Amino acid sequence: MSLNISSENSTGLTPFLSTYAYVVIGVLMTGASIVGIGLNGLFVYVFWRQTSLKTPTNYFILALSLLDFIMSLFGLPMVAISCFGKHWVFGAKGCVYYGFIMTFVGLSIITILATISFDRYIVIVKTHLKSMISQRVAVSMIIVCLLYGLAWAIAPLVGWSEYVLEGVSISCSVNWTSDTLNDASFSVAMLILCLLVPVGVILFCYGNIFYKVRRSGHNQTLSDSDRGSKMDRDVAKTILWMILAFIVSWSPYALLSMTAVIGGASTISPGLSVCPTILAKISVVWNPLIYSYRNREIRRSMLEFLPFLHCWLNLPCVRLQGQGQIRPDMYRNDTTGMVALPSTSTEGTQTTGKRLPKQGIQLEDECTELNKKAASMKTGNNPTSRLKVKADMFTVRN
Known part of the structure; x- marks a missing residue:
């Protein structure tokens, strides 16, 4: 210009x-x-x-x-x-x-x-x-x-x-x-x-x-x-x-x-x-x-x-794809990212898209802990335990 x-x-x-x-x-x-x-x-x-x-x-x-x-x-x-x-x-x-x-x-x-x-x-x-x-x-x-x-x-x-x-x-x-x-x-x-x-x-x-x-x-x-x-x-x-x-x-x-x-x-x-x-x-x-x-x-x-900033500041720690399908190539042990909220609440009901800030912080810590468990089991010989950890992880966005 x-x-x-x-x-x-x-x-x-x-x-x-x-x-x-x-x-x-x-x-x-x-x-x-x-x-x-x-x-x-x-x-x-x-x-x-x-x-x-x-x-x-x-x-x-x-x-x-x-x-x-x-x-x-x-x-x-x-x-x-x-x-x-x-x-x-x-x-x-x-x-x-x-x-x-x-x-x-x-x-x-x-x-x-x-x-x-x-x-x-x-x-x-x-x-x-x-x-x-x-x-x-x-x-x-x-x-x-x-x-x-x-x-x-x-x-x-x-x-x-x-x-x-x-x-x-x-x-x-x-x-x-x-x-x-x-x-x-x-x-x-x-x-x-x-x-x-x-x-x-x-x-x-x-x-x-x-x-x-x-x-x-x-x-x-x-x-x-x-x-x-x-x-x-x-x-x-x-x-x-x-x-x-x-x-x-x-x-x-x-x-x-x-x-x-x-x-x-x-x-x-x-x-x-x-x-x-x-x-x-x-x-x-x-x-x-x-x-x-x-x-x-x-x-x-x-x-x-300011919970309305969730979509701007939230970064995924683990990404999954499809109907419960896990993509191992997308896995990374990232402790600096932010975690998404699950698709269901603690009562098992579907969420409406609104996020409570304390829940987001708690889930971020949970995701970090799951990443650590997955990393520690990466070289282990217990496939059942590794599958359980992967099943506990969820996606940020569809």
């Missing part, structure tokens, strides 16, 4: 793009805002209702969700409204407000992602220091990250650079394109200290994590503590997916900003900045999607409090 430039005026009063292009961007921003508010708000609600989720790592995830929620609620709607108005409609004060919110949220998020990487580095690589990552320490680190992002967001308010319209005049940011010493020094300092340094920390931490996991994989005499660290490695993989999603979303915008700092305003046309800006703003939906999909405890908690 191409977005055609229709004007070269930078006052914000004459449209840069066609009406169709503004409507498309406005719809995308509206959708991202609604989905971001819903998903991140849901995660925050489940987190506070479920005590078992309040681990140090999940506190970092909660902070990310809160920041994405703030961006979705207070930032993206302003862009959407401006798109439908074909120019920035909130005036100079609104521009400063928007630029402050987006700068604070964006810099806080990447700093927290670097901090989570360091947390995984301590837990997996420096295991003797694992006990130092407590809830209090996690909360303290989050506060430091937020204060760091806040300090950089306040700087343009006190005279070091400024918040101005960017691109096609539907959003605001720091003045990347100015060649004055005041603006350029701020832009260079922020790119180094708020982008390159956090990314460097992430690369260092995950480089060491990858080396440790690879070395442990070649060790045939793993200790119990090494075997027990699989969950920590799974969490590290989830965090890595979230980091990659953030980097993919924000890298084009960062490269665009670096190009503007180095080459000045003449190197960046307004139309060229549209796609990187949109990609950066829709990043608010990735974190809750990734974490809720990969984290079993989150899925279980969501099912417990």
Whole structure:
């Protein structure tokens, strides 16, 4: 889909793009805002209702969700409204407000992602220091990250650079394109200290994590503590997916900003900045999607409090086919999936399709136990026992 430039005026009063292009961007921003508010708000609600989720790592995830929620609620709607108005409609004060919110949220998020990487580095690589990552320490680190992002967001308010319209005049940011010493020094300092340094920390931490996991994989005499660290490695993989999603979303915008700092305003046309800006703003939906999909405890908690999500979050642990026919090739000892409810209730009556969350959780545990029994009997010589275990398993969907 191409977005055609229709004007070269930078006052914000004459449209840069066609009406169709503004409507498309406005719809995308509206959708991202609604989905971001819903998903991140849901995660925050489940987190506070479920005590078992309040681990140090999940506190970092909660902070990310809160920041994405703030961006979705207070930032993206302003862009959407401006798109439908074909120019920035909130005036100079609104521009400063928007630029402050987006700068604070964006810099806080990447700093927290670097901090989570360091947390995984301590837990997996420096295991003797694992006990130092407590809830209090996690909360303290989050506060430091937020204060760091806040300090950089306040700087343009006190005279070091400024918040101005960017691109096609539907959003605001720091003045990347100015060649004055005041603006350029701020832009260079922020790119180094708020982008390159956090990314460097992430690369260092995950480089060491990858080396440790690879070395442990070649060790045939793993200790119990090494075997027990699989969950920590799974969490590290989830965090890595979230980091990659953030980097993919924000890298084009960062490269665009670096190009503007180095080459000045003449190197960046307004139309060229549209796609990187949109990609950066829709990043608010990735974190809750990734974490809720990969984290079993989150899925279980969501099912417990919001059972209507059963069809979306429920994953099969065993699949059968036909009238009681078992397909051995579909069997897998998967303890990370979710279990379906049986076709009949405990009273032997046919279910209506409505699921109670506690039943789903109980049946998930039962399915996991059955998988373990089936695996233990796989090499046994008792066909009757193996048949009994297979008969106890049921399908998720016909």
